[in-house]
Amino acid sequence: MSTLNYIGNLLGIKAEYIKNMRETSSEYLLYVESPVRPHRCPNCHSQTTRIKGYTNRKIQHTTTNEKTILLLYRQRRYICTCGRTFNEKTEFSSRYLRTTPRLREVICQQLSEVTSYKAVAKHCHVSVNQVLRVFNEINYSRPSTLPPVLSIDEFKGNAAGQKYQVILTDPETHKILDILPKRDTTELAKYFAQFPRYIRNNVKYITMDMSLQFRSVMKTWFPQAEIVVDRFHLIRLVTFALERVRKVEQNLLCNVSRTFKANKRVLTKRFESLTDKEFTKLMDMFHYSPRLHRAYTLKQSFSHVLKFKDKENIQWAIDQWLSLVEASELPEFQSLLKTFTFWRTEIINALTLPYSNGFTEGCNNKIKVLKRCSFGLQNFERFRNRILFINAKKGHATTVSHVLSKSA
Template sequence: FKAVATHCHVSVNQVIRVFKEIKYSRPTTLPPVLSIDEFKGNAAGQKYQVILTDPESHKILDILPKRDTTELAKYFAQFPRYIRNNVKYITMDMSLQFRSVMRDSFPQAQIVADRFHLIRLITFALERVRKAEQNTLSNVSRTFKTNKRILTKHFKALTDKEFTKLMDMFHYSPRLHRAYVLKQAFSRVLMFKDKENIQWAIDQWLSLVASSELPEFKSLLKTFKFWREEIVNALTLPYSNGFTEGCNNKIKALKRCAFGIQNFERFRNRILFINAKKGHATITSHVLPKSA
């Protein structure tokens, strides 16, 4: 606001008054591909807000005040059924709450788990093994602590020096070796594109997890069973939460620059203003003076 006021030679209060008159209405239609995610907004006494985007046209559709199952259901119920039936795919992270709401609101749509969050599950499981070995093998704990980034690199991308350090960790910890093999094996699952082969590859990988005797990976058996359809969709369909996550990063930058925005309507307007050229804003009253 201060930057705009300086540029337009008006007071900050006048800029704020004008900005208050910018109204972004609820979208009247929904796209064939809909993306939903949460972000830490801290506005209007709520810790989290919800963002809806169109990942194909790269447009922010709306910002919802709170992550509440009832409120989300009420919001989507405002759209006629024929509009909701136009939504064919919904991308999201692996949130049980979001999945429940979206299944009820969009019975015709396929839910697509976000690939990034899927891969992160395997990376986190590997990291839990590394931390456990670091705490157990205290005499060589520094080896596991300083070389943890090597574990996240693809095996073929390792330098000779990194390969040597990796072998040192495997020498001290056969458990970490098994966990690393599981991670690398999952990267081969991602190579398949058709549904039949992906399902076969997932089953083969889960059998490796079951026989690995790694408690840190056992929770993935339940996750993959519970999210089977959404995971297969993630690996066969070209949709993801990538654009939405990018919007969340812009929102974080906005919050830092503004030192937080407590007023939700102002916060919502400012976020939707990011997509102003593609948005649906109307100015209801006074505008900036001609000198601006």
């Protein structure tokens, strides 16, 4: 295989198009010219091979060995018998663009990863504005339907002047459905009102954290769905109550406050997984603070509540645990009595149904990484499309080809 054939296969350009190659200190120059072939006139639709003239174009291709690849393209201009002139068409050039479809495809592939626009521009040796122009061709419309299991959560997006945005996901298929610009109740109502009633009635379960706002909106627009509290947030309520007791004891017992501060992770670790050294530290804290001992006992007993799977036993276990909380006389745990009573149905659903906000929380974490490496994203529409584009595992090729065909 000749050198030009190898280079052509590497760059996705036919070897017969490459006439010569030259290397400089910062770039590779490829002189390309397509063979003469019949072209159809856009005016009368007849075929012609008559050449009127040539135009020299400089088109940026991909990069290799940290050098830019430029195509010096000698483009023909054909003339038809009707008098209409037009440029020839090739797979490595597009009208009004100085980049090849291959380069735009590489840009889109880079944007499918959690990285900044500036990093993509540096990798592809183009400007940030060029990357934005390519990505602006990618748009996601509102979903036309809703899944049987719907998950809703908020995240700190700081886009479009709003502190919080809302994410909707399908936890069963691990797909992000949409990103909403506001956490406002009116805006949520307007969004869900766009879906017909029969589509909203198809939603059977909704997973969320313990947000009164979300519960009010979802009960209004999804009356047929059962609300499921996320188990992580449920366990966190008990863990936070234990932490509040530890902080109070740490502030009261100044002489041994270091013991409570340095060993706070021992309190949240599973009792069965404690090492001998950790068990000794735990007993030391209980020696100084009987209140912390009672709080830890409540936390451990709640872990036994989570082991029940049938609805009747879970209701009985929750009632028994709440009676222990009431008898403990710990002010830090008393707020749980009201919470577990107010969210009783949703908590029982959380312990009996296999649905949670785990996938949604993972998406929120990826969004935080994207924000951090990009130093914030202010344009909400671009922010939304970027999140959906990163998550669209099977949609990358379709979307990229759509961008390339649109720009051609």
